[in-house]
Amino acid sequence: MKLLSEAALRRLLTPEMAVDSSTRAFIALSRGEILVPVRSEIMRPDGLGVVFAMPGYLSGRVFGLKVIATRAAESAAMVLLFETETLAPLGLLSADYLTDWRTGGGIAAATRLLAREDSRVHVVFGAGRLAGPCARLVAHVRPIARTVIVSRTRARAEALAAQLSAEGIAAEVSTDPACVAEADIVTTVTNAATPVFPGAALRAGTHINLGGAFRPDTREADDDLARRATIWCDSTAACLARAGDLVQPLAGGALDRGRVLGDIGAALVGDLRGRRDAQEVTLFKSLGNAAQDICLAADALSLPGLDVPEFDVQGDAHGQ
Template sequence: MSSDAKFLLLDAKDVGQLIEPAKVFDAMKRAFTLHSRREGRVFPVVREQLHTGGVFGIKSGDVPNADLLGFKAAGFWPSNRKAGKEPHQATILLIDPHTGRPLCLIDGNTITTVRTGAVGALGLTLLARPESTSLCIFGTGTQARIQLSFALRYMPMIKRVSYVTVNGQPDDGFEKELGHLCTLIHAQDPDAAVSESDIVVTATPGSGPLFSPAAIRAGTHLNCVGADTKGKRELPEGVLRRSRLFTDDRDQSRSIGEGQWDAECPSIEIGDLLTGKVRLTRDLEDITVFDMTGLALQDLVVAEMLWHLATAKSQGTTLSWPW
């Protein structure tokens, strides 16, 4: 074996220059198709509280027929906000499955943000009523912004957006960034905002139920982003049983997602819609929920794409990594 191996580093600037939302959207279709066909594997998730107040996790997996193996080490460090830094942190490592040697280390923050936004849009295109014109979003942080951006890109019929903040106050930065894309209204009453919307997106830290169960009207679709750890939730009690539940991964949803609060609730993995294993007929009165816990395959297929792009463009930092 060669002893003059190389190791590629892609920092946040490199990722920002290489990543393209449309290509990430297509990559998410690939990730879920691989998962549905069980051509890609996701290994058990590590998700642990730290003594520092942060949460640390590892999501890993592989795609044997593509020689793709790796993991994302990521989590949430709320104290970063005091330093004016992003509390969500992520790093992705691609590994040669034949030798175990590292191939590419990538700043995973932007990848996590964009791929989650793309997954949200995919959920909307598959599950929400196509004629939906109104949306309510909970949260105004990084993930809420990317969710709304992708939603408006892939659901052009949406014209009116209500947003709910944790402190009940308008968010000028949120409005400045996204207000030109739709009619953006700060909502004082969460229940009223939900009841007046065709689509509801929850993109918060998952600290507890965000609205009353009675606020959800027939025909509503909900994308739930924030529940990704044991003990987290955004939906009120009883909503899942009133709904048709869709997940990125059934077991993961029951372990760390909204599904943990009703583990017996039946669900459909969204990849099965893409592969035709399940054919969806959506009645006008159906309430649908997409529980987004995040799969290692989502990160790995995007990381692989960026690695190949960077190699072709001679971008990033190459280190000698002999062995």
Template sequence: MLLITAEQVHEICRYPDLVNALEESHKQAPADLKDMLMTSVQPEPEPDNHMLIRAAWSHGNALGLKTAAVFPGNRTRSTLPVIHAAYTLFDGRTGVPSATIDGTSLTYYKTAGDSALGGKLLARKGISRMAMIGAGAMAPHLIRAHCEIQETIREVVIWNRTESKAQELAESLKISSVSIRATDDLEFAVRQAELLSSATMTTDPIIRGEWLSDGTHLDLIGAFTIDMREADDDAIRRARVFVDSRKTTIGEIGEITIPIETGVMSESDVLADLYQLCSGTAKGRDSDNEITLFKNGGGGHLDLMTAQFIFKSVQKST
């Protein structure tokens, strides 16, 4: 069994290659891949902490299990990441363990690759301005992923509740031909963006639909529980809505579930997921003027797809 470290994951994962692999993996029927999620919430005195257990099984191919500890308080009381995780990959024919992979780095690349694939399929061609809402551990990965897939991006604006963290990220992140700066004006960041990526821990919406410009692609990552949202009802009403997986978002994540429950949208207003978009059974963007909203819900299937990409890449290099 291979032990694949965070350093190896960072070396292997180039976003164009990873996004292509994720796109190919989504061409299989979703029925061929079982995806399960169990969430354990830590009781008082730290109810915000979560242990997430995600499992997926690709029939006759591979299966895997990720255990992740989500501790939001790490943002303020230490320099540690919010998420720590470990991933175990098994052979789908024999059940033999194939690899243990650093799950934290895998999660970064899986999440950013998921969003970048959504952007590849749904964002307008030739966009030049991106906004990043949130400056946590995911933010640099999302910025890099989108910039490597949307090669025409020339400007990135970062907003964070704590402005100094946005400034630190802007100063530390270097991408060729891309200007990166911080702003303390959330409305400005949203209004000027052609691609808006949001990865925050907010439970109440902070992105207002009235701020969105025509043609914007909205990439929502942060909400991962049933009571979390980053965008308000107006954003849902104005946008054509897509998700990475119907199974792991509808009824599971507040970003989509709350608007359905309150009558803002219906389940049929979720126009397609990545399985449908990648297989060509559903259309993505219809025009340059429409707003597209992509909910990145994650899910064990994406962990498994990313783990297989990493494992196969290590095998080729040895």
């Protein structure tokens, strides 16, 4: 069994690999080629975090489990993979960096399909660990000339903007959520429980990625956006059950169920339409899905010439 550390994954993962892996994961999910139950969640009794257990089975290839724990602004995650036929353990991967890049890769895959090809201004809400990968990977799939970071913590926003600018992605900081009026693409990766920008301020033709709120009682988008947008999901069933950005406006009548078109994977493969025209406001809701983790982890383990630690696991298929 191979062991991949954070350092190894930082060395191995590339933007194209992250985007392409999520694209294939979304397609497999929409076709039923990967089985992913709704994740289990355990809230910490102190209210400061949550533990997720996210299993998945990729037919004919691997099955695995991702476990991620959060506490305040901290998180830790691992992915364990097995071969489907022999049940041989394939690898144990540290999954903090992998989570960052699978999230950014999924948002970039949706952006590559749904955002206008001439999109040049990207507004990112949040300055935490997911904001950087999302900014980098969206810039990988669209000709972004200006990235605007909006965060409640100005020092973190300024640090991220400086880092992105040093990498060649022109970035700046704003404290005004209404700056979305200048955006071609908006991405939210916050811990907010209530909407973070005014949906009415968006221009026609804007694409939005919602990647933060993950419980029915939290949301990042308001009812004005719910009334305007055409929506695709990483997993429609999971989003309709767990995503407050859909659950709340559906319950309140602001969102027409007919505008939730379905899985992004079906659109990526052509079974479902993507953007209709240059004026449509498109929205991708990402809860995060074990399909992405498992596919990216399997891709990393299958890289040729992989030089990482290995160890033998004793016992038969019954764990004896």
